[in-house]
Amino acid sequence: MSFSFELIAEDKQARAGTIDLGHTKVETPIFMPVGTNASVKAILPCMLKAVGAQIVLSNTYHLYLRPGIETIEKLSGLHRFMGWKRGILTDSGGFQVFSLSDLRNINPEGVYFKSHIDGSNHFFSPEYVVELQYRWGSDIAMVLDECPPYTMDKSYVKKSLDITINWAKRSIRARREHTVNALFGIVQGGVFDDLRKEAAIAMKDLEFDGFAIGGLSVGEPTEDMYRVVPIVNEFLPKNKPRYAMGIGRPENIIELIGMGVDMFDCVMPTRNARNGTLFTRFGVVNIKRQQYRDDDRPIEEGCGCYTCRNFSRGYLRHLHKAKELSFYTLASIHNLYYYINLVKSARKAILNGRFRSFKDEFYALMKEGEADE
Amino acid sequence: MSFSFELIAEDKQARAGTIDLGHTKVETPIFMPVGTNASVKAILPCMLKAVGAQIVLSNTYHLYLRPGIETIEKLSGLHRFMGWKRGILTDSGGFQVFSLSDLRNINPEGVYFKSHIDGSNHFFSPEYVVELQYRWGSDIAMVLDECPPYTMDKSYVKKSLDITINWAKRSIRARREHTVNALFGIVQGGVFDDLRKEAAIAMKDLEFDGFAIGGLSVGEPTEDMYRVVPIVNEFLPKNKPRYAMGIGRPENIIELIGMGVDMFDCVMPTRNARNGTLFTRFGVVNIKRQQYRDDDRPIEEGCGCYTCRNFSRGYLRHLHKAKELSFYTLASIHNLYYYINLVKSARKAILNGRFRSFKDEFYALMKEGEADE
Ligand SMILES: [Zn+2]
Ligand SMILES: [Zn+2]
Numbered sequence: 001m002s003f004s005f006e007l008i009a010e011d012k013q014a015r016a017g018t019i020d021l022g023h024t025k026v027e028t029p030i031f032m033p034v035g036t037n038a039s040v041k042a043i044l045p046c047m048l049k050a051v052g053a054q055i056v057l058s059n060t061y062h063l064y065l066r067p068g069i070e071t072i073e074k075l076s077g078l079h080r081f082m083g084w085k086r087g088i089l090t091d092s093g094g095f096q097v098f099s100l101s102d103l104r105n106i107n108p109e110g111v112y113f114k115s116h117i118d119g120s121n122h123f124f125s126p127e128y129v130v131e132l133q134y135r136w137g138s139d140i141a142m143v144l145d146e147c148p149p150y151t152m153d154k155s156y157v158k159k160s161l162d163i164t165i166n167w168a169k170r171s172i173r174a175r176r177e178h179t180v181n182a183l184f185g186i187v188q189g190g191v192f193d194d195l196r197k198e199a200a201i202a203m204k205d206l207e208f209d210g211f212a213i214g215g216l217s218v219g220e221p222t223e224d225m226y227r228v229v230p231i232v233n234e235f236l237p238k239n240k241p242r243y244a245m246g247i248g249r250p251e252n253i254i255e256l257i258g259m260g261v262d263m264f265d266c267v268m269p270t271r272n273a274r275n276g277t278l279f280t281r282f283g284v285v286n287i288k289r290q291q292y293r294d295d296d297r298p299i300e301e302g303c304g305c306y307t308c309r310n311f312s313r314g315y316l317r318h319l320h321k322a323k324e325l326s327f328y329t330l331a332s333i334h335n336l337y338y339y340i341n342l343v344k345s346a347r348k349a350i351l352n353g354r355f356r357s358f359k360d361e362f363y364a365l366m367k368e369g370e371a372d373e
Numbered sequence: 374m375s376f377s378f379e380l381i382a383e384d385k386q387a388r389a390g391t392i393d394l395g396h397t398k399v400e401t402p403i404f405m406p407v408g409t410n411a412s413v414k415a416i417l418p419c420m421l422k423a424v425g426a427q428i429v430l431s432n433t434y435h436l437y438l439r440p441g442i443e444t445i446e447k448l449s450g451l452h453r454f455m456g457w458k459r460g461i462l463t464d465s466g467g468f469q470v471f472s473l474s475d476l477r478n479i480n481p482e483g484v485y486f487k488s489h490i491d492g493s494n495h496f497f498s499p500e501y502v503v504e505l506q507y508r509w510g511s512d513i514a515m516v517l518d519e520c521p522p523y524t525m526d527k528s529y530v531k532k533s534l535d536i537t538i539n540w541a542k543r544s545i546r547a548r549r550e551h552t553v554n555a556l557f558g559i560v561q562g563g564v565f566d567d568l569r570k571e572a573a574i575a576m577k578d579l580e581f582d583g584f585a586i587g588g589l590s591v592g593e594p595t596e597d598m599y600r601v602v603p604i605v606n607e608f609l610p611k612n613k614p615r616y617a618m619g620i621g622r623p624e625n626i627i628e629l630i631g632m633g634v635d636m637f638d639c640v641m642p643t644r645n646a647r648n649g650t651l652f653t654r655f656g657v658v659n660i661k662r663q664q665y666r667d668d669d670r671p672i673e674e675g676c677g678c679y680t681c682r683n684f685s686r687g688y689l690r691h692l693h694k695a696k697e698l699s700f701y702t703l704a705s706i707h708n709l710y711y712y713i714n715l716v717k718s719a720r721k722a723i724l725n726g727r728f729r730s731f732k733d734e735f736y737a738l739m740k741e742g743e744a745d746e
Contacts, residue, residue: 038691042698045683067666067691074667075687083683293440294447310418310456314448318411318440325415325701 003140003182003209005241009351013233013260016350019241021139021181024086026054028241028262029350031253031343032089033336034270036062038072038082041270042328043336045083050306051337052344055087055139057265060132061096065115065122069132077137089140089265091245092129092186095147095214106146108163126167127174134178142212143171145186150219157190164188165202172206182209184243187232190215191224200235210241213261217248226255233260250279250342254362257346258355269339273331276320279338281362282369285313287331292317305337306330376513376555376582378614382724386606386633389723392614394512394554397459399427401614401635402723404626404716405462406709407643409435411445411455414643415701416709418456423679424710425717428460428512430638433505434469438488438495442505450510462513462638464618465502465559468520468587479519481536499540500547507551515585516544518559523592530563537561538575545579555582557616560605563588564597573608583614586634590621599628606633623652623715627735630719631728642712646704649693652711654735655742658686660704665690678710679703 002022009016019026033040033048036059040048048056063072075081078088094111097104101113110125126144133141145164148157168185175183185208189195203211213232216225229244236242243263244256253264269279278285280300285292287299298308299316307316307330319327342362349358375395382389392399406413406421408429413421421429436445448454451461467484470477474486483498499517506514518537521530541558548556558581562568576584586605589598602617609615616636617629626637642652651658653673658665660672671681672689680689680703692700715735722731 037695037697038688039695039697039699042702044679044699044702046679062695066695067687071667071687071691075669075685081685081688081691083688294444296448306417306419312448312454314440314444315411315454315456318444318454322410322412322435322439324410324412325698326412326417328698329415329417329702 005210005239007239009353011350011353011355012258013230014258014346014350014355015260015262016347017241017262019087021055021087024054024139026087027344027347029257029343029347030054030263031339032057032263032265033340034058034265034267035082035084036267037066038063038078040332040336042274042325042332043270047306047329047333048084048336049086051333052340053086053336055089056084057089057091058082058138059093059096060090060129060142061093061100063090063136064093064132065117069135072136079137081136087139088137090133090136090138090142092133092142092144093124094129094142094145094186095245097124098147098149106163108166110144111146126170130171130174130183131178138181140182140184140210142184143168143186143208145188145214147188147215147218148190150191152190154190154192154195157188157192157195161188161195161199165199168203168206168208172208184208184210184212186212186214186245187236188215189228189232191220191228193228193231196228196231197235200232204235204237208240210243210263211236212243212245214245216244217246217252222252225252226259229256229259229261250339251363251366253339253343254346254359257343257350258359264343266339269335270332273335274328276331278331279335280369281365283366287313287317287320289317299334300338303334303337305334307334307337378583378612380612382726384723384726384728385631386603387631387719387723387728388633388635389720390614390635392460394428394460397427397512399460400717400720402630402716402720403427403636404712405430405636405638406713407431407638407640408455408457409640410439411436411451413705413709415647415698415705416643420679420702420706421457421709422459424706425713426459426709428462429457430462430464431455431511432466432469433463433502433515434466434473436463436509437466437505438490442508445509452510454509460512461510463506463509463511463515465506465515465517466497467502467515467518467559468618470497471520471522479536481539483517483540484519499543503544503547503556504551511554513555513557513583515557516541516559516581518561518587520561520588520591521563523564525563527563527565527568530561530565530568534561534568534572538572541576541579541581545581557581557583557585559585559587559618560609561588562601562605564593564601566601566604569601569604570608573605577608577610581613583616583636584609585616585618585636587618589617590619590625595625598625599632602629602632602634623712624736624739626712626716627719627732630716630723631732637716639712642708643705646708647701649704651704652708653742654738656739660686660690660693662690672707673711676707676710678707680707680710
């Protein structure tokens with residue numbers, strides 16, 4: 001176990017720290033690009049480095065189904081497989097089993113599910129999911145959990161939470177037999193404050209290296225997210241990293257950093273890029289719009305990304321209209337650069353004890369900007 | 374006019390030279406990647422540089438329809454538009470008008486055609502096509518020509534050739550009013566030896582900076598190609614570059630270099646890459662095959678491209694199966710690197726007076742290799 005977390009600075013609830021993964025370090029707060037199939041969509045590892053990514057997320061559910069654990073093992077593990085030497089966090093597959101697969105059947109032992117690719121039958125237990133992530137060499141593995149849909153009532157969420165807590169304990173035991181670099185627990189509990197508190201208390205004393213807050217951004221109002229995160233963080237140990245799974249919009253990330261969250265991942269920068277939606281300090285640029293046809297400016301004035309240093313809005317709009325593959329790459333480079341540097345700037349502000357004014361500036365620029373939405 | 378061509382070495386018919394485009398140089402023989410819509414598919418300019426591209430081809434027909442000449446002019450010309458500082462050759466649009474557009478109507482004045490994008494009506498004259506390429510700043514412009522389908526009989530090809538020759542003369546006159554960096558004539562004549570000779574003789578004395586051989590690889594047997602190219606080259610001036618348009622397979626390029634052709638372009642490396650067909654010294658690798666699932670070797674042992682230096686066949690097969698966009702980029706990088714370096718090696722062999730043994734080695738490796746086809 002070479003994982004360690006050092007808390008370097010606090011600015012009210014906001015935190016700056018360093019995660020040491022042994023072979024590489026991660027400066028928190030951190031944004032992790034998503035590489036579902038062991039590839040961040042349209043982005044090569046050399047570009048990931050260029051936009052400043054320190055750690056990426058990949059998906060146990062997807063990797064297990066394709067190419068499968070045997071292939072990744074034969075090809076020397078996930079880092080060598082995807083040509084990425086920095087950090088890799090893999091989620092447990094819990095979320096994907098419940099959102100993507102057909103005919104899932106959950107019981108206290110684990111979850112039966114059908115592959116969304118070919119309909120074949122599979123079973124995930126908490127122990128097996130830890131083993132998978134250990135075998136392909138994740139730097140940070142996540143426990144199997146159930147993430148109940150936002151529409152479920154409290155009695156369902158309570159029952160689900162009991163299973164998730166039980167699975168967390170089994171994961172800790174399974175982990176003792178292996179040496180997964182790090183293992184994070186996941187706090188569920190939906191939008192129910194008492195269940196979130198119960199979940200955080202149940203998790204905090206288990207021997208996890210960090211804690212994720214799951215079940216956010218699954219359809220609930222933003223107010224619910226902003227209310228339950230501080231409840232959870234109150235009980236989580238200060239000396240371990242906190243990770244808000246699947247969050248989110250730039251303002252969500254800024255708010256949650258202010259509540260003491262250290263790690264983020266989201267498909268939004270890459271997915272929205274492919275749809276032509278580009279993030280800037282001044283709001284969103286919808287590159288499809290006619291107004292950008294002859295616009296020689298970069299996506300964002302002053303942006304240091306490869307795309308903004310070399311190409312105009314007019315050219316990007318042309319590539320989008322012509323459905324050129326390079327559009328997806330150039331747009332994703334800019335959006336990832338934006339996200340990673342937004343969080344990097346937040347970190348700097350925390351180190352300088354000026355997170356509050358950083359946040360004020362963030363919202364002021366958004367308001368004054370001539371954004372498209 | 375800053376264009377010049379220097380013939381540096383000859384090895385039997387094969388030639389090595391340098392084209393000076395004023396702002397950049399091109400070493401011949403050269404392979405030019407194709408960037409139809411002002412973008413080489415799935416490849417960014419930084420990667421084009423990394424694979425050693427010195428000049429790319431873009432398409433007047435496509436650029437004229439989208440984004441249009443006004444937009445490219447407002448965005449400061451083609452080099453700035455596509456973020457590419459090295460050489461750009463644009464074809465005249467003749468080939469695309471005849472292969473892509475609907476309801477074309479050719480007459481001695483020019484060609485009426487309907488856009489394949491929106492059905493709108495357009496007219497290309499030889500003069501306008503020169504003007505377009507001048508206005509957006511091509512380093513090398515091509516004259517408007519008619520490229521008759523392989524199925525046409527000799528009387529049609531003869532009539533078509535008369536129009537093409539007349540258009541070439543008008544292009545030369547139109548060029549005097551502008552200063553297009555360079556203008557190349559195109560030799561047509563189908564598979565008819567006497568028409569090819571007539572075309573070459575008619576072109577050779579016009580004030581072109583170079584000459585293309587068009588109408589090759591349009592469905593004719595390879596023997597026809599190998600027969601008409603030497604006929605044409607016999608009459609073309611030695612002190613000007615010769616360009617075989619749209620050629621071709623690696624062995625076609627090697628053969629035509631041996632016949633004294635200096636410039637090549639083809640969509641094959643990028644198009645085949647997207648289909649999972651990868652070129653190597655030992656033949657073709659069809660990365661889709663099951664046999665590559667757990668294969669930790671690069672596409673080609675010893676290849677210096679980014680893809681081979683960082684990724685296994687197993688990973689590339691996985692990306693292909695998962696339809697990951699990065700597959701197209703990684704496969705295109707390798708195939709372009711292969712093509713560009715094949716031609717670069719041919720140049721080196723010519724400079725060393727050993728093109729014949731280079732060619733023998735090329736075929737020997739192809740034969741001994743454990744290729745997929
Ligand atoms: Zn940018
Ligand atoms: Zn290669």
